Amino acid sequence: MAEGQSKSAAHATGAHTAADGGHKAAFPPFESSTFASQLVSLAIAFGLLYLIVSRLALPRVGGILAARKQVLDNDLAEAAKLKADSDAALKAYETELANARAKAQTMASEVREKLNADQDAAKARLEESLNAKLASAEQTIAATRTAAMSNVRGIASDTASAIVERLTGITPDASAVNAALDASLKG
Amino acid sequence: MADPIHQFEIQKIFTLGHIGNQEIAFTNSSAYMFAAVAVISVLMLGGSAGRHLIPNRFQSMAELSYEFVANTLKSSIGEEGMRFFPLVFSLFMFILTANMIGIIPYTFTTTSHLIVTVALALLVFLTVFIYGIYKNGLKFFKLFVPHGIPIYILPLIMVIEVISFLSRPVSHSVRLFANMLAGHITLKVFAGFVTSLSALGAVGAAGALLPLAMTTALTGLELLVAFLQAYVFTILTCIYLNDALHPGH
Numbered sequence: 001m002a003e004g005q006s007k008s009a010a011h012a013t014g015a016h017t018a019a020d021g022g023h024k025a026a027f028p029p030f031e032s033s034t035f036a037s038q039l040v041s042l043a044i045a046f047g048l049l050y051l052i053v054s055r056l057a058l059p060r061v062g063g064i065l066a067a068r069k070q071v072l073d074n075d076l077a078e079a080a081k082l083k084a085d086s087d088a089a090l091k092a093y094e095t096e097l098a099n100a101r102a103k104a105q106t107m108a109s110e111v112r113e114k115l116n117a118d119q120d121a122a123k124a125r126l127e128e129s130l131n132a133k134l135a136s137a138e139q140t141i142a143a144t145r146t147a148a149m150s151n152v153r154g155i156a157s158d159t160a161s162a163i164v165e166r167l168t169g170i171t172p173d174a175s176a177v178n179a180a181l182d183a184s185l186k187g
Numbered sequence: 188m189a190d191p192i193h194q195f196e197i198q199k200i201f202t203l204g205h206i207g208n209q210e211i212a213f214t215n216s217s218a219y220m221f222a223a224v225a226v227i228s229v230l231m232l233g234g235s236a237g238r239h240l241i242p243n244r245f246q247s248m249a250e251l252s253y254e255f256v257a258n259t260l261k262s263s264i265g266e267e268g269m270r271f272f273p274l275v276f277s278l279f280m281f282i283l284t285a286n287m288i289g290i291i292p293y294t295f296t297t298t299s300h301l302i303v304t305v306a307l308a309l310l311v312f313l314t315v316f317i318y319g320i321y322k323n324g325l326k327f328f329k330l331f332v333p334h335g336i337p338i339y340i341l342p343l344i345m346v347i348e349v350i351s352f353l354s355r356p357v358s359h360s361v362r363l364f365a366n367m368l369a370g371h372i373t374l375k376v377f378a379g380f381v382t383s384l385s386a387l388g389a390v391g392a393a394g395a396l397l398p399l400a401m402t403t404a405l406t407g408l409e410l411l412v413a414f415l416q417a418y419v420f421t422i423l424t425c426i427y428l429n430d431a432l433h434p435g436h
Contacts, residue, residue, distance in 0.1 A: 041217035054273030
């Protein structure tokens with residue numbers, strides 16, 4: 001009883017001095033009488049926190065993050081697939097375009113060659129016919145000239161006979177006229 | 188001048204019961220512990236309630252907390268360290284929230300009490316020790332036998348390793364406790380200068396601007412320290428837990 005009284009008295013003085021300035025009271029963090037209360041509170045509070053965190057909070061937040069990652073991964077995969085598709089389409093388009101271009105070029109060169117060949121053939125035909133015409137014209141000219149030349153001889157001998165006859169009054173011998181003509185033509 | 192130690196006093200709110208002769212009370216410290224738990228629960232449960240694909244700000248905070256601790260844990264232990272994720276997350280969030288609440292004027296900082304930080308450090312220490320033995324058996328003690336040490340200095344190294352292992356909870360807890368305690372005392376001392384100087388009249392009030400600016404700057408510093416100490420405690424926890432998983436250095 002007496003011990004209890006002195007204890008409470010000591011406690012009262014302690015409280016008093018603490019209110020005055022606390023210089024005589026123990027430094028609060030080293031006040032061992034408060035340790036048990038703090039430990040019990042900490043155990044309950046931290047245990048409660050651990051339960052809340054491990055059972056509720058972390059699974060929920062982790063689930064949200066995992067779900068988001070899933071959505072993002074799906075979207076990225078989808079985007080990659082779409083990109084691959086569009087790349088393939090672009091490639092097909094380019095191949096098609098290149099094929100069409102090559103085809104057009106072949107066609108153009110075929111047409112060009114055909115036209116060139118036709119032209120060459122026509123030109124050859126024309127030249128041939130022209131050459132034929134030229135040859136026939138030359139033949140005609142040569143024939144005409146031969147004919148003309150033979151006529152010239154006839155005319156010359158006639159003229160010579162006529163001249164001789166008029167001048168001399170003698171009809172010259174045809175062979176003599178011819179010989180004279182040959183001589184003059186050769187000369 | 189206000190007593191800078193007064194803010195650390197434990198005040199009984201009501202008695203919970205007795206263990207032997209020891210009274211177990213619900214104190215201001217208990218109230219702030221539960222306040223921290225409540226803040227974390229609101230942040231994590233409220234933030235994740237919407238389950239938005241595109242998070243709003245509240246959900247971003249919850250996700251940021253999750254990913255910050257998860258990345259810290261994974262970078263020091265790896266994927267298998269995720270089994271300790273609830274423990275490490277609880278530790279980080281509890282210390283961070285308690286430190287942050289403590290910066291608000293007139294509040295109590297639970298982490299400024301050595302018994303609290305010792306309890307948390309011992310929780311980590313015992314987890315490392317018990318899980319290390321459970322997982323690795325006697326191989327766990329290879330932790331004290333580094334590779335490539337000549338046999339004649341091995342006994343000395345082993346003694347040093349054992350001492351360093353056993354002193355871990357001491358440095359682990361005292362670092363947090365001392366930082367919070369010293370920071371809050373400094374804040375209180377400078378803030379006390381402001382009130383006592385401004386009581387001296389106009390000149391004193393003008394002179395009080397200097398400690399006022401100092402208090403403001405210190406509050407910013409204390410915010411940094413509050414985060415940094417929670418982070419340091421968490422990083423060290425990760426490093427110690429890594430020993431439990433991979434004792435062979």
